[in-house]
Each structure stands twice: as C-alpha cells, then as structure tokens.
Amino acid sequence: MWHAMFVVQIPIIEKVLRTVLVYATIVILFRLGGKRDLSGLNMFDFVVMFLLSNVVQNAIIGNDTSLLGGVIGAATLVAVNAAINRWITVSDRAARVLEGKPTTIIENGRFIPGVLRRLSLRPADIEHAIRMQNGDDVSEIATGRVEPSGQLVLTLKRAEQSATKGDIADLRTRLDAIEAALTSLAASGPAR
DSSP, X not given: OHHHHHSOSSOHHHHHHHHHHHHHHHHHHHHHHOTHHHHOOOHHHHHHHHHHHHHHHHHHHTTOOOHHHXXXXXXXXXXXXXXXXXXXXXXXXHHHHHHOOOEEEEETTEEOHHHHHHTTOOHHHHHHHHXXXXXXXXXXXXXXXXXXXXXXXXXXXXGGSOOOHHHHHHHHHHHHHHHHHHHHHHHTOOOO
C-alpha cells in the first residue's frame, strides 16, 4: 500500500510537462473565451468550470494514481501559475498578450452594441452593475470599460460626479473672496 502511494508511475518530467501543457491550453481557451467568463459566473459558466477540472484531470496525471504523482502535478500547477503572475507583473507586453486590454462598452452614456455582442454581455447585466456601483442609469456614465480581469470600471459624467474636498475648498475660497469684496464695498461707503 505505501509503495503504491509514493512511487510515481510515470516519469516526473512527463508529469510536469503534461501539467504545463494543460495549464497553457486552459489559459488559451479562457483568453479566447473572452472577458465575460471572468467577470461573473452564471449557472452555465459554473457548470463548465466544474466539469473542466474533471475533464483535464487525466491529461495531467495520466495513469499515475500515486499520492506523490498528484503532489507533483499540484506543485507544478502552483509554480507555473506563480511564475506567470510574476511575469505579467513585470512585463506589460506579457500582460497585454496573456490578459488582453480593457474594452470600452459605454461611451457618452450609451452602450456600444457591437462590443456588447462580441463580449456576450447583455445591457440588463451592465445596468445592474451600474446600480451596484451607485449609479442610476447608463446615461450618467461618460465611459464604461471591461478590464481584462472582467471587472467593470465606470467613469461618471462630470455633472453626475459628487463634489470632492478640492471642489468644496475651491468653493470656500471663492466665497471668501466674494465676502471680502462685499466687505470692502460696504466699508467704502455708498456710491455717489
């Protein structure tokens, strides 16, 4: 029993190579699948993710059912993922190729229909996301884009934005100047 648990049944290099190739294949499939897959899983996406791990299991471990073989496969997956994440952090080109670029889906308060179709996004889903980010309607949005991670980033139109501390400080400065001018006018007496 102990022997079967710790004796790798296929060569270690083959196990590592299988794991790296399956990892690369899954990354390519998700990259081709688009940003929507990452932004939020609906029921169908969840079913695919759930079954995907089972589908590729044998491709990674082959005929090796040993504990050590599974540990080697898992360690390889974690190591490859860590290496890819570090590579994307230091290389803009790698990030652009592996993750993609942001995609604008809203311009000047209007959806871009062709882009929504290409990303398989429904306006109702985006409107829900707008409300979740404290917006009321797409007409309030100057630009909206889907990041490579699938996250929706919205920029409100200037008129829809809340006042910042800087805006309030600027307003106070202007009010102080008006008050000083009025005080100066009152001190100089009535105009004749």
